[in-house]
Amino acid sequence: MTKLVFATNNLNKIKEVQALLPSNIKLLSLKDIGCFEDIPETQSTIEGNARQKSDYIKANYNYDCFADDTGLEVEALSGAPGVFSARYAGDHRNDGDNMDKLLLNLNQHENRKAQFKTVIALHLNNQTHIFTGICKGEIINNKLGSKGFGYDPVFKPKGYDQTFAQMDLGTKNKISHRGKAISQLITFLNTTTI
Structure with a gap:
């Protein structure tokens, strides 16, 4: 068993991914390995933060690891909030405040194109593998829906008439940035000798 x-530390994420992995791989959470400190996320890109987190676990706990980082990139705001998505309105990391700031900053813009981007960095056998999932869409004018988290109530994926916060989880997972990145990771792990 690898x-x-x-x-x-999100046990729902762990359970969801474990169910898709080959039976010879056992997933461990940060809690399982005794990691209770805040892992640094000081890079200037989403990929950089994902790499930094997986490298940190390998260097400090000597486990092969994967880490993800996600950001919302808005075309009219030159890719902002991007790497700062979680703390766009401040270090208190409040979803409502972040959305309010985003909508305010987009007030004068007709271009509402945006994309969610998830990058997974897998540190395995002393090599790093990168998987990227992107979901294109647009930022709507008002918050709609109560499901999901983060910017889900203001993000409408391309080709759909509902926001992420209005969709059922099954639909969202099929088309979401995170779902796409996880799918690439699973395919890789299912076809790689560990």
Whole structure:
């Protein structure tokens, strides 16, 4: 049985990914390995933060690991909030405040094109593998829906008439940035000798 750390404490994420993995891989959470400190996320890109987190676990706990980072990139705002998505309105990381600031900053813009981007960095056998999932769409004028988290109530994926926060989880997971990146990771792990 190969042990692989998913750099998260979200047990729902762990369970979801574990169900898709080959039976010879056992996923461990940060709690499982005794990691309770804040892992640094000081890079200037989403990919950089994902790499930094997986490298940190390998260097400090000596486990193969994968970590993800996600950001919302808005065309009219030159890619902002991007790497600062979680703390766009400040270090208190409040979803409502972040959305309010985004909508305010887009007030004068007709271009509402945006994309969610998730990058997964897998540190395995002393090599790093990168998987990227992108979901294109637009920012709507008002918050709609109560499901999901983050910017989901203001993001409408291309080709759909609902926001992420209005969709059922099954639909969202099929088309979402995170779903696409996880799918690439699973395919890789299912076809790689560990």
